[in-house]
Amino acid sequence: MTLQLADPRALRDAFGAFATGVTVVTAQDADGRPIGFTANSFTSVSLDPPLLLVCLAKTSRNYATMTGAKHFAVNVLSEGQKDVSNTFARPVEDRFAAVEWQAGAAGCPILGNVSAWFECATEKLVEAGDHVILMGRIEAFENSGLNGLGYARGGYFTPILASKAVSAAAEGNIELGAVLERHSEVLLIGDDVFSLPTCDGKDGSPADILRDYLEELTGLSVTIGFLYSVYEGKSDGKQHIVYRAFASEGEPRNGRFLKPDTLAKTHFKTSSTADIVARFAVESQLGNFGVYFGDETVGTVRSVPTKAAQP
Incomplete structure (x- = not known):
């Protein structure tokens, strides 16, 4: 621009x-x-x-x-x-x-x-x-x-919190995911059954690995934001680390951007994906995001206010 x-x-x-x-x-x-x-x-x-x-x-x-x-x-x-x-x-x-x-x-x-x-x-x-x-x-x-x-990007973050969460999750089999957003819409993969974009974690920075994957997947420029969910998947035995991320303009190579508050009757690949999208829809309306810690069914959300810091 x-x-x-x-x-x-x-x-x-x-x-x-x-x-x-x-x-x-x-x-x-x-x-x-x-x-x-x-x-x-x-x-x-x-x-x-x-x-x-x-x-x-x-x-x-x-x-x-x-x-x-x-x-x-x-x-x-x-x-x-x-x-x-x-x-x-x-x-x-x-x-x-x-x-x-x-x-x-x-x-x-x-x-x-x-x-x-x-x-x-x-x-x-x-x-x-x-x-x-x-x-x-x-x-x-x-x-x-x-x-x-x-x-x-309009929100607070605590570096120590993020590093501790990633270190804890790194002890298991990691899957990295993203709530990739643009203009209040979220990228979802699939036609009839939707999922968030995910990739396997490996040695190196989770944020860098996820960014490279998302850019290859979409053909867009991607900026990784802050942690959004860290949870244990009991059904798949994986540790899941989900970040907020932000995409540039352009048509994505894979997936499509959809408004999260219109997806109440949508079928998702997993219940945890449905929960993440539903929470994101509510928090986007309130302008007050949090970080979820727990497993697929039980956990807590630590609030991260996003009131802009203005003089």
Whole structure:
């Protein structure tokens, strides 16, 4: 897609392919009250002098306060703080009442249990289209050693959770599968009886193996997303690892894209496939995805909220 043809939403989705961490940027207003917002547009700039930057939309309700503040802090959220991210991304009346925090040396709110925090003096403001770049000179910081919360393609992910699930499943006979989506439709294989695209696992990265298989199967460009289901198939003796994946434009070489919420009376190859498609249909409507752990019939879904991190 050329830039001339790109609409803002498509461009935003393309930016979202780059995985980032999640931060909450905080400061004090003129009356000494704490303010804060969720942002994933955070970047380290320099070690000497110690500089970082964060981008703020000019439409943000925090714009006037942040651009006028002499100090601000960047709190890098840990992998268990999805709720904190969502709190500061929504128009909650008193965001700070729901979190643990204390004032830093310069008065900026420092959140508890974060991966790291940086308190900065405002060094420079740089105009950047519909955003402004806040560059800060770091005056104090702390690194807790906790793993960070990840964010990409509109959803949160926790790298430690994903790696543990894959390691556990790798002890058995692995089958890799994908909920391959495009424009809210899912690729299904078959005519009268449908299945998700699957391949045997082998030595190497499961995500790379699955991507190569899907690209060969469909003739499309494929991006592997995050884990969607990890379960033991008691009927086939296999460990199943299912990822969300995203396909490029074009007609698939095999299979067809169908809307999951129209497939209630469809025949599927296995009951677990039917369950995955049905869950995906519901979660797509809610915009709130999860990761299933268990076997073919019994398990739990660990919620992974997908509210976009916005300033």
